[in-house]
Amino acid sequence: MEGLTLSDAEQKYYSDLFSYCDIESTKKVVVNGRVLELFRAAQLPNDVVLQIMELCGATRLGYFGRSQFYIALKLVAVAQSGFPLRVESINTVKDLPLPRFVASKNEQESRHATSYSSDSENQGSYSGVIPPPPGRGQVKKGPGSHDAVQPRPAADQQEPASPVVSPQQSPPTSPHTWRKHNRHPSGGNSERPLAGPGPFWSPFGDTQSGSSAGDAVWSGQSPPPPQENWVSFADTPPTSTLLTMHPASVQDQTTVRTVASATTANEIRRQSSSYDDPWKITDEQRQYYVNQFKTIQPDLNGFIPGSAAKEFFTKSKLPILELSHIWELSDFDKDGALTLDEFCAAFHLVVARKNGYDLPEKLPESLMPKLIDLEDSADVGDQPGEVGYSGSPAEAPPSKSPSMPSLNQTWPELNQSSEWETFSERSSSSQTLTQFDSNIAPADPDTAIVHPVPIRMTPSKIHMQEMELKRTSSDHTNPTSPLLVKTSDLSEENKINSSVKFPSGNTVADGYSSSDSFPSDPEQIGSNVTRQRSHSGTSPDNTAPPPPPPRPQPSHSRSSSLDMNRTFAVTTGQQQTGAVAHPPAVPPRPQPSQAPGPSVHRPVDADGLITHTSTSPQQIPEQPNFADFSQFEVFAASNVTEEQDGEAEKHPEVLPTEKASDPATSLRIAQADGKIEEKTAASVPANVSKGTTPLAPPPKPVRRRLKSEDELRPDVDEHTQKTGVLAAVLASQPSIPRSVGKDKKAIQASIRRNKETNTVLARLNSELQQQLKDVLEERISLEVQLEQLRPFSHL
Amino acid sequence: MAVCIAVIAKENYPLYIRSTPTENELKFHYMVHTSLDVVDEKISAMGKALVDQRELYLGLLYPTEDYKVYGYVTNSKVKFVMVVDSSNTALRDNEIRSMFRKLHNSYTDVMCNPFYNPGDRIQSRAFENMVTSMMIQVC
Numbered sequence: 020m021e022g023l024t025l026s027d028a029e030q031k032y033y034s035d036l037f038s039y040c041d042i043e044s045t046k047k048v049v050v051n052g053r054v055l056e057l058f059r060a061a062q063l064p065n066d067v068v069l070q071i072m073e074l075c076g077a078t079r080l081g082y083f084g085r086s087q088f089y090i091a092l093k094l095v096a097v098a099q100s101g102f103p104l105r106v107e108s109i110n111t112v113k114d115l116p117l118p119r120f121v122a123s124k125n126e127q128e129s130r131h132a133t134s135y136s137s138d139s140e141n142q143g144s145y146s147g148v149i150p151p152p153p154g155r156g157q158v159k160k161g162p163g164s165h166d167a168v169q170p171r172p173a174a175d176q177q178e179p180a181s182p183v184v185s186p187q188q189s190p191p192t193s194p195h196t197w198r199k200h201n202r203h204p205s206g207g208n209s210e211r212p213l214a215g216p217g218p219f220w221s222p223f224g225d226t227q228s229g230s231s232a233g234d235a236v237w238s239g240q241s242p243p244p245p246q247e248n249w250v251s252f253a254d255t256p257p258t259s260t261l262l263t264m265h266p267a268s269v270q271d272q273t274t275v276r277t278v279a280s281a282t283t284a285n286e287i288r289r290q291s292s293s294y295d296d297p298w299k300i301t302d303e304q305r306q307y308y309v310n311q312f313k314t315i316q317p318d319l320n321g322f323i324p325g326s327a328a329k330e331f332f333t334k335s336k337l338p339i340l341e342l343s344h345i346w347e348l349s350d351f352d353k354d355g356a357l358t359l360d361e362f363c364a365a366f367h368l369v370v371a372r373k374n375g376y377d378l379p380e381k382l383p384e385s386l387m388p389k390l391i392d393l394e395d396s397a398d399v400g401d402q403p404g405e406v407g408y409s410g411s412p413a414e415a416p417p418s419k420s421p422s423m424p425s426l427n428q429t430w431p432e433l434n435q436s437s438e439w440e441t442f443s444e445r446s447s448s449s450q451t452l453t454q455f456d457s458n459i460a461p462a463d464p465d466t467a468i469v470h471p472v473p474i475r476m477t478p479s480k481i482h483m484q485e486m487e488l489k490r491t492s493s494d495h496t497n498p499t500s501p502l503l504v505k506t507s508d509l510s511e512e513n514k515i516n517s518s519v520k521f522p523s524g525n526t527v528a529d530g531y532s533s534s535d536s537f538p539s540d541p542e543q544i545g546s547n548v549t550r551q552r553s554h555s556g557t558s559p560d561n562t563a564p565p566p567p568p569p570r571p572q573p574s575h576s577r578s579s580s581l582d583m584n585r586t587f588a589v590t591t592g593q594q595q596t597g598a599v600a601h602p603p604a605v606p607p608r609p610q611p612s613q614a615p616g617p618s619v620h621r622p623v624d625a626d627g628l629i630t631h632t633s634t635s636p637q638q639i640p641e642q643p644n645f646a647d648f649s650q651f652e653v654f655a656a657s658n659v660t661e662e663q664d665g666e667a668e669k670h671p672e673v674l675p676t677e678k679a680s681d682p683a684t685s686l687r688i689a690q691a692d693g694k695i696e697e698k699t700a701a702s703v704p705a706n707v708s709k710g711t712t713p714l715a716p717p718p719k720p721v722r723r724r725l726k727s728e729d730e731l732r733p734d735v736d737e738h739t740q741k742t743g744v745l746a747a748v749l750a751s752q753p754s755i756p757r758s759v760g761k762d763k764k765a766i767q768a769s770i771r772r773n774k775e776t777n778t779v780l781a782r783l784n785s786e787l788q789q790q791l792k793d794v795l796e797e798r799i800s801l802e803v804q805l806e807q808l809r810p811f812s813h814l
Numbered sequence: 815m816a817v818c819i820a821v822i823a824k825e826n827y828p829l830y831i832r833s834t835p836t837e838n839e840l841k842f843h844y845m846v847h848t849s850l851d852v853v854d855e856k857i858s859a860m861g862k863a864l865v866d867q868r869e870l871y872l873g874l875l876y877p878t879e880d881y882k883v884y885g886y887v888t889n890s891k892v893k894f895v896m897v898v899d900s901s902n903t904a905l906r907d908n909e910i911r912s913m914f915r916k917l918h919n920s921y922t923d924v925m926c927n928p929f930y931n932p933g934d935r936i937q938s939r940a941f942e943n944m945v946t947s948m949m950i951q952v953c
Contacts (some may be wrong), residue, residue, distance in 0.1 A: 340937055343938060344939055346928065347923070347927055349937065355927075380943075572915045
């Protein structure tokens with residue numbers, strides 16, 4: 020018809036009404052019946068209604084198109100305002116309040132109108148009757164509520180006394196709506212008699228449902244309405260129970276009322292915002308929840324134990340299963356108790372459920388308890404395993420919100436940790452929570468990285484030496500040789516230290532040098548070891564396992580008399596191999612002292628050494644320890660001369676000769692067995708002279724005896740020779756290791772010697788065995804002969 | 815991976831039982847029932863003195879041709895029984911242990927819910943979701 024100019028509020032309102040009436044969703048035509056109901060609800064005289072209908076052209080058209088509908092609504096408003104109904108009045112009447120429909124609805128709508136006219140923002144929900152505009156979360160269609168509207172007037176009477184009375188309501192949602200309507204006595208506008216005493220404790224978040232419309236209605240009202248809407252837990256029986264449940268609620272009423280009043284405006288905002296996030300808790304809701312929380316647990320930072328919470332929520336009359344699910348969702352940290360945030364989330368979920376919203380499978384983000392804001396955590400003292408929560412999710416706490424989402428993700432892993440409290444003292448953003456591991460671990464490289472180093476006494480020195488050796492010598496044949504390095508000789512060690520190129524530094528060396536007496540300075544050594552080890556940590560040998568404990572020095576058996584390991588190990592870079600040769604248990608012996616000990620043997624050895632060195636192809640090391648050449652200078656000379664004569668020929672007097680004659684096999688042997696050799700020199704030469712095999716002079720008198728006995732036997736010579744060799748070998752062995760200052764050549768020579776000795780001895784052994792057998796056979800034969808002869812004699 | 819998961823209360827009545835192939839459910843129920851004997855046997859074998867150190871994971875209770883049955887007991891004598899397909903050779907002991915651990919955690923969460931009365935059937939959605947996740951790989 021005529022052009023219709025509608026204000027924004029009107030436009031919205033009308034469109035909502037239109038949608039409400041458009042139950043067939045035709046978006047074009049409104050059901051007549053519905054419209055008629057609406058008009059009837061406008062409480063206009065029928066003739067006026069008819070007039071309106073006529074004016075808008077519906078009568079003509081027979082249906083209510085959108086434009087007709089809008090016109091009609093406008094006319095209703097005009098009529099309700101008292102203006103004469105005229106076509107012109109549609110546009111002429113300015114500031115027309117929105118048409119009011121239905122007794123209570125009228126009020127709501129009138130309020131709505133006021134709110135709309137006053138609020139420029141679009142609430143999106145007008146009356147409880149009007150379903151929230153499409154697009155909103157769970158949109159509740161009006162029909163139900165509309166129907167509710169009808170019986171409502173009947174119910175209106177009861178209202179104030181019975182708090183939440185909603186006797187007629189079966190559908191869970193409707194009660195809320197109805198209750199709302201109940202709350203609105205037809206005539207009463209601004210007074211929302213909160214009438215009901217206490218019982219409205221149960222908040223009803225009308226955010227989501229059609230009941231949200233009621234909220235919008237409330238918006239223009241005083242506090243009570245939201246409360247009423249929220250009252251969900253009460254039902255008929257309830258009053259008493261409600262009162263019992265919340266004895267304090269009566270007192271709270273006023274407070275709640277005031278709170279509600281303050282929050283109604285927020286509610287509008289909430290509703291608009293809930294458009295996007297149906298689970299968001301509005302401020303007034305939150306405040307309500309907080310108050311409820313306080314009734315159970317005065318300390319806002321404390322917990323509500325599970326049993327109390329159970330009791331509380333059971334009043335909501337929700338099925339236990341749903342309550343259980345709500346609990347699962349809201350008890351974020353699974354501790355069986357509810358903190359303030361958890362409680363609010365749970366409450367909100369209950370309200371939502373009461374309003375007909377299905378419970379989500381997962382806790383919505385907006386309901387998630389925000390993880391502790393470290394700045395606030397100080398307040399959250401007494402929550403042992405609890406995560407401190409920041410402000411309500413609805414309120415965007417200034418510095419917290421940005422960091423919150425990250426906290427949520429880190430929640431699971433941090434859930435178990437109770438270290439948040441420690442971090443609570445730290446300022447900073449929640450990011451530290453995710454990084455608390457790094458915070459906890461102090462960046463102390465010394466404590467973290469360096470492993471404890473045992474401080475050892477003797478062994479440490481060995482270890483150190485071993486380390487040194489490892490570093491300095493790449494061709495250590497025996498890594499354990501350093502262990503054998505007896506640390507006894509400090510002087511040697513000092514020399515070692517000086518000679519050792521310690522890659523990591525001089526500290527160790529300094530330590531060494533500074534520690535003159537090993538036993539007296541174990542700590543230093545230990546520290547050196549530590550340093551050394553730490554150095555070793557940096558060196559390529561880092562992975563080298565700690566050196567094994569020093570090998571117990573075996574007594575010098577023949578095979579190990581030389582202790583080749585030591586000699587080998589110490590060979591490189593160390594001049595004082597003599598020290599190495601000493602068994603560790605032996606206290607450090609000054610070098611010169613070594614000489615006297617084996618000096619007895621030494622001379623011979625020295626002689627032999629000298630002679631052999633000069634004559635033998637073997638490169639016999641100097642063996643200074645064998646030194647005492649003076650005594651055997653003579654011998655040496657004689658040896659030399661006689662050696663020159665011929666190796667096979669040996670002069671009896673000259674031991675060295677024999678030695679000389681036995682260069683290959685018994686060089687050392689001869690040397691070692693100085694005295695004995697001398698003794699047997701006499702006999703030996705004789706035997707030796709016979710035998711071509713160079714043998715050391717048979718030292719043992721036994722052998723001499725044997726020789727005398729077996730002189731006839733050609734093999735005796737061999738025997739003697741062998742025995743001599745054997746004796747020589749045996750004798751030489753002990754003295755050999757005494758040589759000091761062995762270097763590689765000496766070791767090799769001694770090895771060669773020993774090998775030769777071994778072979779000689781083996782041969783000797785076999786030959787002796789053979790001889791023994793022969794002798795035994797002879798004996799037997801002789802005895803047989805004797806036996807044979809004897810009887811004759813007897814006879 | 816599991817074909818059937820059951821939670822048995824201390825008094826040996828089921829708190830929760832669920833199997834994937836909905837046919838043959840009865841067979842699984844029987845298997846679980848018979849496995850309870852084995853569980854009791856294992857529990858008693860541990861001895862009184864070892865109650866505290868008793869291993870919660872019981873291991874393979876008994877194998878059948880097609881299925882293997884694993885058991886787990888909590889300290890409150892609540893038993894978890896899991897039936898897995900024998901053809902699923904990739905399933906190692908460690909995995910079974912971890913599955914039981916998850917079960918135990920979920921069960922604890924259910925217990926923490928004040929709205930849950932011990933002895934009731936477990937109807938928690940979270941628990942069911944967790945069980946589903948464990949059983950969903952069967953096929």
